[in-house]
Amino acid sequence: MTLLEEIHARCAPELIAAREHGQIAAIVSQGRTRPSTLTIGNGTVLEVLGLEAGNAFLDVIHANPAFRHVKPLLDQGRLIVGAQIVRTAILGMVPAGVLTQTQADQLLALGVEPDPVSVQAVVAAMEGL
Incomplete structure (x- = not known):
């Protein structure tokens, strides 16, 4: 899944339309992990x-x-x-x-x-x- 697809899957359309990049980043970041x-x-x-x-x-x-x-x-x-x-x-x-x-x-x-x-x-x- 691309980041753009993840944004659309996890964020409200209104938030995306408002281009609230900081809030979008916070939402998409929730629960994301990588191997350490x-x-x-x-x-x-x-x-x-x-x-x-x-x-x-x-x-x-x-x-x-x-x-x-x-x-x-x-x-x-x-x-x-x-x-x-x-x-x-x-x-x-x-x-x-x-x-x-x-x-x-x-x-x-x-x-x-x-x-x-x-x-x-x-x-x-x-x-x-």
């Missing part, structure tokens, strides 16, 4: 999940050969939690019973950041620039 480059380590996992669930999660990472290259990243605090492969692995631990959906969501929330739309981007989209 935040890195996490063992300590962050324990802080977010708590000692019991965090240790269970880390035990799976450390014991499973499929995660042999993930282990040092966590140990060094360099695992990019917003990376798609990391997100997929965390979500895969829900049906496996390692994490609850809530716990997975808590970890995944670390991997997103706000992605606001600037007033300039709204102007450009509406003016066809």
